[in-house]
Amino acid sequence: MIDAAEGRGRGKVILYGEHAVVHGFEAVACGLPLGAVARLRPGKTSTFIIEHPGGRFEADGQVLKAARGIVESFGLELEALESSVHLAVPVGAGMGSSAALAVALARAARELSGQGDEARVEEAVARAEAVFHGQASGIDQSAALRGGVFAFRRGAHPGAPPQIEPMQAPALRLVVAQVAPSASTATMVRGVHALARRYPAAITPTFEAIGQVARAGRAALEAGDVQEAGELMNVNQGLLSALGVSIAAIDAACHLARQAGALGAKLTGAGGGGCVVALSPDAEHTRLIRQAWEARDWPCFEFYLEP
Structure with missing residues (x-):
């Protein structure tokens, strides 16, 4: 050893x-x-x-x-x-x-x-x-x-x-903020399972729509279309809200990021708390997104993912 x-x-x-x-x-x-x-x-x-x-x-x-x-x-x-x-x-x-x-x-x-x-x-x-x-x-x-x-x-x-x-994706500028205390992933997953059992006619199509957004997002990224990729992140956030896993702080963070020029913003992970991710078009908008979030005292992280 x-x-x-x-x-x-x-x-x-x-x-x-x-x-x-x-x-x-x-x-x-x-x-x-x-x-x-x-x-x-x-x-x-x-x-x-x-x-x-x-x-x-x-x-x-x-x-x-x-x-x-x-x-x-x-x-x-x-x-x-x-x-x-x-x-x-x-x-x-x-x-x-x-x-x-x-x-x-x-x-x-x-x-x-x-x-x-x-x-x-x-x-x-x-x-x-x-x-x-x-x-x-x-x-x-x-x-x-x-x-x-x-x-x-x-x-x-x-x-x-x-x-x-x-995937072959373009360079991505991602900004992440922790906007609320975390929630248990297992608890959130069980909650969505329970919702699906109670309302299958509504929730199963929501899962299908999220899957369709994921496929469209993949296609947009592989085509290098970050504008469309960001718009689809916004759509995905709306569908996650329909599942009940977004909260007020997440919604506010998404709104602030889009106001600051983010191409798209959504929760990342199981929801109920935790983090929001924003797709930024450039370094200047990354600074503006961070500025908007840090004014709320939300810890921020930024990542540049090269192709």
Whole structure:
């Protein structure tokens, strides 16, 4: 066993397709340059520290359970390791922090143990995501592992691999704001499931419409039409509002971003809180969007994704 190891995982933004993706429809997402860095070394310790943009905390509960399962997949014991993770994205805000953490930790454990391959990393991360989110679509995991802009559709049945298609997208300027405390992804997904059971005649067509928007958004991005891509983000936000997963702060953030020149703005993630993503046409409008959001004291992040 080597003396120390480091692993990295990416954060994510979903451009189109939240919630409908859980029901088998296509979504479009991107892995971000920022995410998580995990560091492991042999040495008994009683703490597992996670640092993130909002501060630092000692892992417990689900996080500790997931982390223990990840390192055990590589023949290691968490209590026999000095472990830490640095997150560059906010926790539980729709930017894939748990998947980024899980991928970073699994890759560090693989390097430290000298056991396993990328397939074992994916298996360990999938189990961890089930601990975090219950019936997760797998899209966060895919972004954390691979990065880039990609189309995603979950497997046709439990255990089937997802369909992941890398996309040739133009340069994208994305601005993200954390506008409200996060909500549980599992809770939000269960709420939408319950709504679909009560009103299938209304909600199933909404899922279908979100899937159609995702396909149209994919086509717009692959054609290099960022104007249309932004308009479709706005349409997607309206459909997510119809599912009841938007809140007043998210709606206000979308409105402010569009006023400041965003091509499109929508929630990203499960909703109920968390983050809004805006597509900016250029650096000057990126500054204006951030200015509008920061006037509300919302923490902001910006990303330039090269083609």
